[in-house]
Amino acid sequence: MARLAAGVVLVTAREAPLAEDGPRGEDAGMTATAFLSVSLDPPLVLVSVRTGSRMDDLLEEQPLWGASLLAESQRHIAGRFAMKGRLSDRLLFEDIPYRRGELTGAPLVRGALAALECRTEQRVAAGDHTLVIGRVLTAEVPHTEGGPLAYYRGRYRRLD
Template identity: 75%
Template sequence: MSRLASGVVLVTAQEASLDPDDPQAPHGEDVGMTATAFMSVSLDPPLVLVSLREGSRMDDLLDEQPRWAVSVLSESQRHIAGRFAMKGRVSDRLLFADIPCVRGEATGAPLVGGALATLECRTERRVPAGDHTLVIGRVLTATLPSPAAGPLAYFKGRYRQLD
């Protein structure tokens, strides 16, 4: 499968506050994950699919939180893809610290500035598939922050630019 080129996205969601009754408690934490298994499923209704490793933090979060977002990364955002793909990484709060983002109106999730496209989604269905979960989401909003930039691709285990 390393011979199949794919686009690269950052899937994001906002984890709920650990103590919603405490006004002093943090409002929740932004969570992000790089994904290369992402695709359009349907135009009517607008549906997309992302494949998540079963038991991963994002899989667990999207099992509880039905609203999430996707930023389709541009060729200049390789550092973002690498940062959120690291195993054993530091807290996501630190990973988001210097990335320009806006909050999605429909999800509250971070949307990466300079992305080729951003989508906000609501989970319609979760399908177990081997060691992954296929999450099908209905697109709630879609924007094109940087439509003229080139895409970031993943091929043979490396991030690449199209020539």
């Protein structure tokens, strides 16, 4: 499957929804290359998440999440969130420019090719992964220079 080129997406969620008077959870994120559009009506996307991972556990508890479709200039972001034995979740976002999704509170990367806010509709066990199908609540496509970040044969690449 390393010969199948894939776009690179940062999937993010807030441990607890933002609340004016309540506790605020931590942000979490993961780099995903198994991300796709499932349906236009209703608008649905799918992300494959390793079963038992921090993100799998979080998305089981928290149905609201975000997806930032990374630009070729954001390779460092993809690499940071894909590292094994990585930094704590709090440090992962430390110098990454992002904004909060209005509906989800999830971090959405500034400069990404597109930003989606989603709500989980269905979770499907599939081997050692969980397929998370989310309804797109909002989609933003800012004017961004450059092309998409791709992953092919174990490396991040530009599509030329």
